Amino acid sequence: MDFALNEEQIAYRESARQFMEKALRPFAADWDANSTFPVETLRQAGELGFCGLYTPESMGGLGLSRLDASLIFEVLAQGCTSTTAFLTIHNMATWMVASWGQDAIRDEWCESLASGEKLASYCLTEPNAGSDAASIKTSARRDGDGDDADYILNGSKAFISGAGSTDALVLMARTGVDGPKGISCFLVPADFPGVSFGRNEAKMGWKSQPTRQVNLEDVRLPVRYRIGAEGEGFAIAMRGLDGGRINIASCSLGTAQAALDHTLGYVQERKQFGKEIASFQNTQFKLADMATELVAARQMVRLAAWKLDQDDADKSAFCAMAKRIATDLCFTVCNDALQLHGGYGYISEYPLERYVRDARVHQILEGTNEIMRVIIARRLLSDAPFVLE
Numbered sequence: 331m332d333f334a335l336n337e338e339q340i341a342y343r344e345s346a347r348q349f350m351e352k353a354l355r356p357f358a359a360d361w362d363a364n365s366t367f368p369v370e371t372l373r374q375a376g377e378l379g380f381c382g383l384y385t386p387e388s389m390g391g392l393g394l395s396r397l398d399a400s401l402i403f404e405v406l407a408q409g410c411t412s413t414t415a416f417l418t419i420h421n422m423a424t425w426m427v428a429s430w431g432q433d434a435i436r437d438e439w440c441e442s443l444a445s446g447e448k449l450a451s452y453c454l455t456e457p458n459a460g461s462d463a464a465s466i467k468t469s470a471r472r473d474g475d476g477d478d479a480d481y482i483l484n485g486s487k488a489f490i491s492g493a494g495s496t497d498a499l500v501l502m503a504r505t506g507v508d509g510p511k512g513i514s515c516f517l518v519p520a521d522f523p524g525v526s527f528g529r530n531e532a533k534m535g536w537k538s539q540p541t542r543q544v545n546l547e548d549v550r551l552p553v554r555y556r557i558g559a560e561g562e563g564f565a566i567a568m569r570g571l572d573g574g575r576i577n578i579a580s581c582s583l584g585t586a587q588a589a590l591d592h593t594l595g596y597v598q599e600r601k602q603f604g605k606e607i608a609s610f611q612n613t614q615f616k617l618a619d620m621a622t623e624l625v626a627a628r629q630m631v632r633l634a635a636w637k638l639d640q641d642d643a644d645k646s647a648f649c650a651m652a653k654r655i656a657t658d659l660c661f662t663v664c665n666d667a668l669q670l671h672g673g674y675g676y677i678s679e680y681p682l683e684r685y686v687r688d689a690r691v692h693q694i695l696e697g698t699n700e701i702m703r704v705i706i707a708r709r710l711l712s713d714a715p716f717v718l719e
């Protein structure tokens with residue numbers, strides 16, 4: 331067993347670090363304050379391959395492993411959690427199109443998505459279907475037969491990251507029976523007639539990316555825009571989310587690392603009662619716990635990413651475990667870092683309050699951490715053996 335990164339991984343991380351320090355970290359506070367979606371910066375990230383990290387090379391991506399992608403997202407998130415989190419969603423949606431799209435759609439979209447020239451959103455959640463995603467009601471009614479058929483889409487999607495500013499909507503809609511087996515996946519071009527968007531939701535964090543409702547009113551979509559077979563959409567959505575959960579967990583790791591780094595500097599400068607606050611045992615114990623929790627979370631994320639790369643039978647449960655533990659522990663690390671900054675942690679001149687606001691939503695989206703427990707418990711209680719290592 332070798333826990334060291336290989337030379338390639340070290341090189342990828344170094345290029346991510348240079349980009350993060352130059353193009354993300356200096357601007358993150360401003361993007362947050364002004365709710366700016368930095369599309370140009372995302373395009374620059376695309377030039378380095380960061381928009382198609384695990385999309386196959388034949389489709390314009392870098393063809394990296396999930397573990398490699400996790401290492402890169404972690405570094406990028408040290409500069410801007412919110413922008414990196416959008417990048418992870420774009421990567422997930424791009425990979426779904428590349429993996430299950432029909433040839434005509436892959437040819438039309440994959441290169442431009444992988445290069446960042448075009449951006450994608452992932453559309454599963456509906457106003458009345460969040461955790462119970464298999465109960466979605468958005469309909470895709472087939473009109474006609476064979477290759478000339480169209481789907482007519484009607485319904486609404488809620489909380490869609492990037493919506494209104496992205497070009498492709500990778501969207502789950504019902505083509506058949508109730509439940510997961512009646513769901514299909516589609517690429518809906520955002521400028522098709524009948525697609526409209528709600529207001530940019532005011533929210534606690536993740537302010538450098540818009541979150542909007544997507545409305546579909548009699549959207550006529552040629553059959554070639556279906557991703558995968560009819561009825562396969564829910565399985566495809568969940569396959570996307572396995573990796574998505576590793577990615578979001580990696581964003582939490584990067585944010586917690588940035589919070590810890592900032593705190594290590596601060597506690598050795600700030601003096602109270604005539605000495606550095608780093609000299610108080612409480613500060614030292616807090617720092618020790620923060621570092622321990624960060625490393626524990628990181629190892630779990632890397633293990634789950636490796637399981638996903640191996641196509642392990644228990645990959646989904648491990649991805650759920652990693653997402654649960656990393657987003658919970660890293661939120662605590664960010665919050666403890668804020669506490670160690672005292673009042674300065676609470677004001678926006680310092681990045682701590684932004685780290686806390688941005689990391690909080692990771693416990694909610696891509697499946698809440700309660701739903702992660704549902705997935706893990708279901709696997710534990712199934713008849714098949716579950717090897718926990």
Ligand SMILES: Cc1cc2nc3c(=O)[nH]c(=O)nc-3n(C[C@H](O)[C@H](O)[C@H](O)COP(=O)(O)OP(=O)(O)OC[C@H]3O[C@@H](n4cnc5c(N)ncnc54)[C@H](O)[C@@H]3O)c2cc1C
Nearest residue numbers: 452453454455460461489490491541694695696697698700
């Ligand atoms: C900023 C932001 C961006 C988002 N981006 C996207 C996106 O790009 N694409 C997309 O499709 N979705 C997106 N989402 C939606 C997100 O995935 C959902 O909010 C999430 O899945 C929870 O659904 P819900 O909000 O409807 O909560 P609900 O499902 O209503 O849950 C409410 C509470 O009940 C708990 N709960 C529900 N069911 C159970 C159960 N069986 N057992 C125990 N507890 C349960 C939940 O854990 C939660 O605490 C985004 C959300 C936010 C806030």
